[in-house]
Each structure stands twice: as C-alpha cells, then as structure tokens.
Amino acid sequence: MDLEELKRLGKDPRFISGIHNYCDRWCERCSFTEKCMNFELSEKQHSTPESRDIENDAFWESLSDTFKLTLELVREMAEEQGIDLDKLDVDDTMEQEKLRDEQAEKHEYTIAAKKYGKMVDKWFESAKENFEDKEKSLNKKLLLDIPGDTPEEEAKVIEDAVDVIMWYQHQIWVKLMRAVRGQMWEDEEDFDFPKDSDGSAKVVLIGLDRSIGAWGILLNSFSDDENNILNILVHLEKLRKSVEKHFPEARKFYRPGLDGPVEKE
Numbered sequence: 001m002d003l004e005e006l007k008r009l010g011k012d013p014r015f016i017s018g019i020h021n022y023c024d025r026w027c028e029r030c031s032f033t034e035k036c037m038n039f040e041l042s043e044k045q046h047s048t049p050e051s052r053d054i055e056n057d058a059f060w061e062s063l064s065d066t067f068k069l070t071l072e073l074v075r076e077m078a079e080e081q082g083i084d085l086d087k088l089d090v091d092d093t094m095e096q097e098k099l100r101d102e103q104a105e106k107h108e109y110t111i112a113a114k115k116y117g118k119m120v121d122k123w124f125e126s127a128k129e130n131f132e133d134k135e136k137s138l139n140k141k142l143l144l145d146i147p148g149d150t151p152e153e154e155a156k157v158i159e160d161a162v163d164v165i166m167w168y169q170h171q172i173w174v175k176l177m178r179a180v181r182g183q184m185w186e187d188e189e190d191f192d193f194p195k196d197s198d199g200s201a202k203v204v205l206i207g208l209d210r211s212i213g214a215w216g217i218l219l220n221s222f223s224d225d226e227n228n229i230l231n232i233l234v235h236l237e238k239l240r241k242s243v244e245k246h247f248p249e250a251r252k253f254y255r256p257g258l259d260g261p262v263e264k265e
C-alpha cells in the first residue's frame with residue numbers, strides 16, 4: 001500500500017470515523033469490520049497467511065512497510081502544519097505523565113483490576129483437573145448419544161466463555177488505567193464533554209459485564225468449584241459498581257458506530 005492509497009482510505013465514506021477508539025479490539029468477533037478503517041488497514045498489511053505469522057520474515061517486512069508508510073505520513077503532516085520534527089519540546093509534560101501513571105497505578109480500582117487478572121490466572125491453574133474431568137464427561141455423553149443431550153454445544157459454550165474471560169482479563173486493567181489517568185488530565189485541564197475517560201470507562205464496563213456473564217457460564221458448568229468462582233464474581237461485581245459510580249457518564253458515552261447509527265453533525 002502507498003501513501004495515496006492510505007489517504008484514499010481515510011476519505012472512504014464506508015468507514016466510521018474513530019470507531020476503533022473505544023472498541024475492545026476483538027476484531028475476530030466484531031460485527032463492524034466492514035466499517036473500520038483500522039481493520040481494513042491491518043488486513044491489507046497482513047493479507048497473506050505468511051504475513052500473519054509472527055515468526056515469519058514476511059510479518060516483520062510487513063511491519064517495516066507500515067513503519068515507513070506511517071513515517072511518510074507524519075513527515076507530510078508535519079510539513080503542512082509547520083512542525084519541526086528535529087526539535088524536541090522539552091517541558092514538564094513527561095514528568096506530569098509519569099506522575100499521572102504512578103497515581104493511576106495506585107488507584108484502588110486499577111489495583112482491584114490487576115488483582116482480578118491474577119485471580120483469573122490462579123483459577124485456571126487450579127481448574128486444570130476440572131477441565132479434564134469435564135472433557136471426559138462430555139466425551140462420554142457424546143458416545144452415549146442420549147436424546148436431548150448436547151455435549152458439543154456445551155463444550156462450545158464453555159470454550160466461548162473461556163475466550164471471553166481471557167480476552168478481557170488484562171484489558172480491563174489497561175482500559176481502566178487509561179480512564180483514571182485521562183480523568184486526572186481532564187480535571188487538571190477543566191475539560192468538558194465528551195470525555196475520553198468516560199469512553200475508556202465504558203469499554204471497561206463492557207469488559208466487566210461480559211466477563212461476569214462468562215463466569216456465570218463457568219459457574220454453571222463447574223458447580224463443584226462454586227466458592228472460588230463466586231469469589232471472583234463478587235470481586236468483579238464490586239469493581240463494576242465502583243467504576244459505574246466513579247464514571248457516572250460512562251454508560252451514556254456514545255462510541256461512533258458501536259453504539260448505534262452514526263449521528264449526523
């Protein structure tokens with residue numbers, strides 16, 4: 001892809017501007033791939049099976065092409081806007097950023113989100129045997145072929161729930177860090193709506209809602225481990241309530257495309 005094609009894509013009305021800013025990056029499960037320029041770009045850059053393979057030279061070549069193309073675009077934009085790329089703006093911005101990072105990491109919600117990530121690891125580690133037993137019992141059901149029993153479906157439901165938990169396990173912390181840090185900046189700058197912190201908090205809440213749903217499925221399938229799963233669910237629910245309280249506008253935040261038809265300006 002060359003610079004002209006990149007610019008052409010940028011003007012393509014098919015794409016919803018900014019749709020990727022507040023999504024959960026789970027492109028495989030996203031129903032907006034047709035409307036997402038980010039997705040199109042990534043498909044074009046990694047369009048062959050080889051280029052998807054991280055251990056393949058093609059992947060790194062493709063990444064290097066993206067780097068060159070991006071650099072070209074940045075240089076062109078800098079020239080248009082009279083920005084001197086050779087001059088570094090040394091001010092206290094980095095110091096402030098570092099301070100906000102440190103404060104965000106110490107925030108009780110981000111600490112709770114990190115703890116959740118560890119709880120997930122611990123549970124999956126302890127549940128290995130349970131998964132093996134479940135597999136055996138589902139295979140047995142498959143052989144018995146009892147009318148009304150749907151072991152394949154059950155296996156798929158469990159697999160999907162595990163996928164959901166894994167997908168959001170660390171993303172909740174990452175997005176919450178962004179929301180908390182963003183809120184500090186917005187407060188300092190007296191920023192008005194719409195707030196990026198609310199958009200990020202909304203992604204956190206969606207991740208929490210879906211994770212709670214997924215743990216509910218596991219609770220159903222692994223009833224012997226009810227106490228441990230309930231502990232995780234209680235932790236998640238507390239976190240969800242806290243985030244909702246701390247970011248009261250988050251649920252209402254409009255994410256372009258993802259939250260319904262694009263609003264006309």
Ligand code: SF4
Pocket residue numbers: 019020023024025026027028030031032033036037038039
């Ligand atoms: S909007 Fe959908 S396709 Fe685009 S980056 Fe997000 S998850 Fe992927």
